[in-house]
Amino acid sequence: MAVGKSAIGQQLAQQLGAAFVDTDAVVVANHGTIAEIFACRGEHAFRELEARAVAQAIEKAQGAATVISLGGGAVLDSGTQQLLKQCTVVYLECDADTVAERIARNSGRPLLAGDAMQRWKALFATRRPVYERLADVVIDVRSGSIADLAGRLEDALGGSAAAKTAAGATPAATKEVEK
Structure with missing residues (x-):
């Protein structure tokens, strides 16, 4: 959460000449803002929508170089974890000091309501x-x-030819599917 997975994933996809999918953006485009989903339907409903978006992105990416950015909590779903075995998963490692400014600028994160940094630390400890x-x-x-x-x-992925695929979670996984 707030580690830069969307920006880094988009840049990586551009460098590799690969497609880019941000699963949070897919959920928002199809169902409304994450804050609205949490407020109206709850976290459980959001997680179901998120898991479907991840599954569809991975399925669609089969046979094509694709970078997929996952929301920070997406990897907690056991079905998503199974699907990620098909992908190269990248963890974008970060710490509270690094994300503090980003979190302060974006108050629209429902899981960070209240003391945002304390909540981020608790979520990160679990994830x-x-x-x-x-x-x-x-x-x-x-x-x-x-x-x-x-x-x-x-470089870590071995360039576009060697990369299986990169999918992103967060702090991050980035998945690319085989070319």
Whole structure:
């Protein structure tokens, strides 16, 4: 959450000449803002929509180089975890100090209502072991421009020819599906 997965994923996709899918953007385009979904239907409904968006993105990406940016909580779904086995998962490693400014600028995150940094730390403590377990590649995103970070990620993936595919979660997974 707030680690730059969408920006880095989009830059990586551009560098690789691959398609880019942001599953949060897909949910928003089809169902309204995340804040609205949480307010009207609850987190459980959002997670179901998110899991479907991830599954559809991975299915659609079969046979095509694709970078998929996942929402930070998407990897908590066991079905999503199974689907991610088809992909190269990238964990964009970050810390509270790095995301603090981004979180302060964006008050539209329903899970961060109240003391946003305290909530982020609690969510991260729960999610971090899952990110670490699922990750094929770990990139430290605490410093560097978006282009620099995407370049480091491309290098870590072995370039477009060697990459299986990159899908992104968050702090992040980035998945690309085989060409």
